[in-house]
Amino acid sequence: MPSPSCTTERDLVFRARGVTKVYDMGEVQVHALRGVDLDLFAGELVVLLGPSGSGKSTLLNILGGLDTASEGEVSYHDRILTSASERELTEYRRVHVGFVFQFYNLIPSLTARENVAIVTEIAPDPMTPEESLELVGLGDRMDHFPAQLSGGQQQRVAIARAIAKRPAVLLCDEPTGALDSTTGILVLEALERVNRELGTTTAIITHNADIAAMADRVVRLVDGRIAETTTNTHKKAPQELHW
Amino acid sequence: MMRRMKAIDKKIFRNLWEMKGQALAIALVIASGIATFVMSLSTLDSLQTTRASFYSDYRFGDGFASLKRAPNRIASQVEAIDGIDTVETRVAAFVNLEIVGYERPVTAKLLSVPEGAPAQLNKLYLRIGSLPDPAREDQVAVSEAFADAHRFVPGDTLFAMINGRRKELTIVGIVLSPEFVYQIAPGSMIPDFAAYGILWMGEAALSKAYDLSGAFNDLSFTLVPRAASADIIDRVDTILEPYGGQGAYLREDQLSHRFLSEEFRQLRQMSIMFPMMFLGVAAFLLNVVISRLIQMQREQIAALKAFGYSNLAVGLHYLKLVLVIVLLGVIGGTLLGMEFGQAMSNMYMRFYKFPYLDYVLRPIVVLGAILISSVAAVLGNVYAVRQAASLPPAEAMRPAPPANYRVSIVERLGLRRFLTQPTRMVIRHIERTPVKSGLTVLGIAFGCAILILGLFFNDAMAVLVDVQFFQTQREDVSVTLVEPTSYRAAHELRSLPGVGRVEVYRTVPSRLRFQQREYRVAIQGIEAGGDLLRLLDDDLNPVPIPEDGIVLTDHLAKILGCRPGDSVTVEVLDGHRPVLTVPVARVIKQFVGVTATMDLNALSRLLGQGSAVTGAYLSVDANAEAETLSALQARPRVAGTAALRSQMQNFLSTVGNQMLTFAFFNTLLAVSIAFGVVYNSARISLSEQSRELASLRVLGLTRGEISYILLAELGILTLIAIPVGWLIGLGLCAFVATGMQTDLFRIPFVVSSFTFTFAAVVILVSAVVSGVVVRRKLDDLDLIEALKTPE
Incomplete structure (x- = not known):
């Protein structure tokens, strides 16, 4: 069982047991996950590392309530996600989870501030859009539309949008995948800062092994299974990374 | 041996299958336009062909004259006029009839059938029974319209006041005549088949009853081709004047023919105006829908180009896709139009007494329909493909940069703080693409407008009846x-x-x-x-x-x-x-x-x-x-x-009925066009915005909340479209009212508030139904897919 020393005293946020995901593609069955056990603890920053097709996105989607497991159980605190209804999952995403995606998924018709506001308006205890944009270093770009922002800036707006509701967990799927390394590092800095200052449990999916150095814990997935879990005794700051 | 279908052609069918709902809605719009076109033109063609063959087979006269009394030898003087081919004389009289069991007054025109030789002109088509015995003064044949109105069968009797004497007549036959296709009493505006009939009696018997033995009081004649008809009329008048001639006239002034011509003229106007409008609207919609569909295939177009397909090949590919939809619409529309056309023709046959109906659908009509809809489709296609193909493939395959938006006018007017983010999205989306939004509005407005046009006939007829029968x-x-x-x-x-x-x-x-x-x-x-x-x-x-x-x-x-x-x-x-x-x-x-x-x-x-x-x-x-x-x-x-x-009642059941039947079919088609437009607009908005909406779902917005974003836009556009549609509809009605002016009647330009309301309600209901369908599609939104794929 993975139980790294630095998190032993912390609360268990996610608990996944025997998670299997099979996609029925007509006549072919694709096994994306083949029995995954994983625990995520409050406040830790975990990097899920693996080549494409290893099942990391599927795992993240199941944790985020975007997809359902074929077999196994996933719980978030006391809540069993694997048996939750569509309505419950929507509520779960709305209150507890922040998402950051490879392609940002900003609403082009809303300004940076409004892209954040569309989430804070429906969250129970959000920070203001201004606060969260300050936190990712975009205090001076609040009234810009996505088309007026660079890729890195757009991704930081997406992070601000994800954290503004003060989620318990932040799930990031290849957040730097569409960015060059300099910009990517700026984005990782923002994620690291959120994790540090707000204590948000953060899971980052990447195929870029260099990013793993900034994690508390690194989970390697191969072929739908967890191949290895390592704990970083010495975390690197994002500025120290390069690829 | 059949050649194997190319992969790119298979793609057409796959794409069609993926968008089957929309493809069907587009095909429905085209089919509605084509159906009106085919219905109207085939009805008109059928009636005209039938009339022409009845006239020539039964030798309908080219000229006619009534007089007091002339000896039979005068006929040969008329026949001697240069340009006159055949002359036939007869005896004609107006009589009052008594029909047992029928209270209302009945009058009839009594005509002689020649004895000895068969009739040369205005021959009778015998439906059942026989022609009257020339010598018997108690036998008559009656016109079919009159017989039908009274359910006469051969053997029935009626009474006539012939030259002051009441006589019992036995019906021996039921006939149709090219002279009385439109059976209407002189001086009357509206046919009344029960109150006015045509009776034929043997010439000897009839001339004896009216003291016209060896004489005649009515004649008809045919002309040789290219005869100087005006001169001939003058010369006939000169010959007949001493005998109480009441002015000879040509076929164009013959009562039945003139009414028929007027009605055909009116039908022709309707047959051209209505389908043109319908097809125009359908073509316009097709254009809008197709170009938006193709814009959404930008990535696929880029991929095809990357493989080495030329712009032309890509264009042809989409053209084929469009033409398959057009073809579906044309086939459906033609079949529907033929059904409706036969129904319409049969309805007309109740008023126009032809012995038979030749239902004709000229290939040119179908070709015309295909041509019009194809041209519309091709134009929509060319523009859209050119736009999509203009980008270098690599650029088109990269995620599109976020679309440029700005703060909307509504917000800049100071209303911004009252608007929620979703509402701002809706307004900015409408404003960012004014042309697209405008076209959607215009499309829905056209649906509304043709509904108004369809109902306008009800309104016009109500005013016409009120003015004619209550005020005049x-x-x-x-x-x-x-x-x-x-x-x-x-x-x-x-x-x-x-x-x-x-x-x-x-x-x-x-x-x-x-x-x-x-x-x-x-x-x-x-x-x-x-x-x-x-x-x-x-x-x-x-x-x-x-x-x-x-x-x-x-x-x-x-x-x-x-x-x-x-x-x-x-x-x-x-x-x-x-x-x-x-x-x-x-x-x-x-x-x-x-x-x-x-x-x-x-x-x-x-x-x-x-x-x-x-x-x-x-x-x-x-x-x-x-x-x-x-x-x-x-x-x-x-x-x-x-x-x-x-x-x-007669007016309403004849003229009124014809127009209302026409209007009913049109309203039916208008409703389907309206629905097709609204549904397509909703579906296209859904495809265009599905990625954004999926992102919002991921962020925790509920289905209801994202539905609002999508449906509010449709709602706003629909609400704008309704008054625009009213205005366009008024314009179309004015156009029709001006165009449809015949001697029979003119259409008053009045549109009732009911019509406006009905059109608006149909559009709203279409919008709601489309909204519900699209809302259900939102439930199937693939959240994960939206996150993986760039725009």
Whole structure:
């Protein structure tokens, strides 16, 4: 069982047991996950590392309530996600989870501030859009539309949008995948800062092994299974990374 | 051996299958347009073909003349006129009929069938039974319309007042004649198959009954090709004048033919205007929908180009896709149009008495339909593909940069803080693509407009009936006298049971001329201060009959091209046939028929005769109507009576019915067009915004919340479209009302609030139904897919 020393005293946020995901593609069955056990603890920053097709996105989607497991159980605190209804999952995403995606998924018709506001308006205890944009270093770009922002800036707006509701967990799927390394590092800095200052449990999916150095814990997935879990005794700051 | 289908062509069918809902909706719009087109043109073609073959097979005359009495040898003088081919003489008379079990007054035209040789002209088509025995004076054949109205079968009998003697006649046959395809009584505007019939009797028997042995009082003739018809009419008139000739006339002035021609003309106008509008709208929609569809395939287009397909090949690929949809629509529309067309033609057959119907669908009609819709599709296609193909493949395959948005005008007006983020999204989205939003509005508006056009006929008909039968003709019963009678007849009529007001009139058959234009019409002299027949000005207010001069209906004034103050030449076609000059005193509004009216005294003064009358309008106590009618019938000098209420019913059941059937089919098609537009708009918005909406779902917005973003836009566009549609609809109605002006009737330009409401409700319901369908699609939104793929 993975139980790294630095998190032993912390609360268990996610608990996944025997998670299997099979996609029925007509006549072919694709096994994306083949029995995954994983625990995520409050406040830790975990990097899920693996080549494409290893099942990391599927795992993240199941944790985020975007997809359902074929077999196994996933719980978030006391809540069993694997048996939750569509309505419950929507509520779960709305209150507890922040998402950051490879392609940002900003609403082009809303300004940076409004892209954040569309989430804070429906969250129970959000920070203001201004606060969260300050936190990712975009205090001076609040009234810009996505088309007026660079890729890195757009991704930081997406992070601000994800954290503004003060989620318990932040799930990031290849957040730097569409960015060059300099910009990517700026984005990782923002994620690291959120994790540090707000204590948000953060899971980052990447195929870029260099990013793993900034994690508390690194989970390697191969072929739908967890191949290895390592704990970083010495975390690197994002500025120290390069690829 | 069949060649294997290319991969790119398979893609067409796959794509079609993926967008089957939308493809069907587009095909539905095209089918509706094509159906109207095919229905209208095939109906018109069928009626015209049928008429032409009936006329030629049964040798319908080219010219006709009535007279008092002429010896048979005169016929050969007429036949000798250069340009006349065949002449046939006969005996004709108007008679009052009595039918057991039928209360209302019935009149008939009694015609002779030649004996010995079979008829040369205006031959009879025998439906059942036989033609009357030439020698028997108690046998008749009757027209089919009349027989149907009374359910006569051979062997039935009826009574006729023949030359003052009551005779029992036995029906031996039921026939149709090219002369009476449109069976309408002279002077009447609307056919009444029960109240007016045509009877044929052997010539010997009929001429004996009317003391016309060895003589005739009616003739028809045919012309050789390219004969100088006007000269011939003048020469026939010269020959017949000494024998009481009442003016020969050509086929174009023959009653049945003229009405038929007018109706065909009207049908042709409808057949061209309606489908053009429908197809125009369908083509427009097709264009909009196709171009948006292709814009959404930008990535696939880029991929195809990356593989080495040329812009032309890509364009052709999408063109094929579009043409498959068009073809579906054309096939569906043609089949539907043929169904409707046959239904329409059969409906017309109830009023036009042809022995058979040749249903014709000319290939050119179908080709035209294919051409129009294909051109529309191709135009939409070319533009969209060119736009999509203009990007270098690599650029098109990269995630598109976020679209440029800005703060909307509404927000800049200071309303921003009142709007939620979703509402801001909706407004900015509409504003960012004004052309696209505008086209959607226009598309929905067109759906609304053609609904208004379809219903407009109801409204017009209601006003027409009200104006004609409640404001203009207000009598209960009208009476025609056998011959001009002194004014004293009025007193006699007034003494009948149940009769209230009596207003006498006189009609004089005439030809009006102004400059080079002329029109045959009976001038009606009416009493000043009358209330049963009223003249209405442009605003439909009653105006008194001027003491002098002639009053023309607006339509007649337009035909003649004259205005009040001009003088028209009146050629009287009766008696001494004087030619007079009369000033036009006034032009009045009338939607039904063509009339020329004068003050009765002024007319008598003009003719230089005493105050003779030829008929009267009566107001009758409703409870005593049956009694009054039978008292009238007993009067030997009464040639015919007509009850207004049955006239009105007739109008509604003939002319009204035809128009309403047409309008009903059109409304049906309009509804489907409206739905097709709204549904397509909703579906396209959904595809365009699905990624954004999925992202929002991921962020925790509920289905209801994202539905709002999508459906509010559709809602706003629909609400804008409705008033725009009303305006376009009004324009179309005005266009139709101006275009459909015939001698029979003119369409008043009135659109009721019901029509506006109904059109709006249909559009709203279409929007709601489309909304519900799209809302259900939102439930299937693939959240994960939206996150993986760039735009």
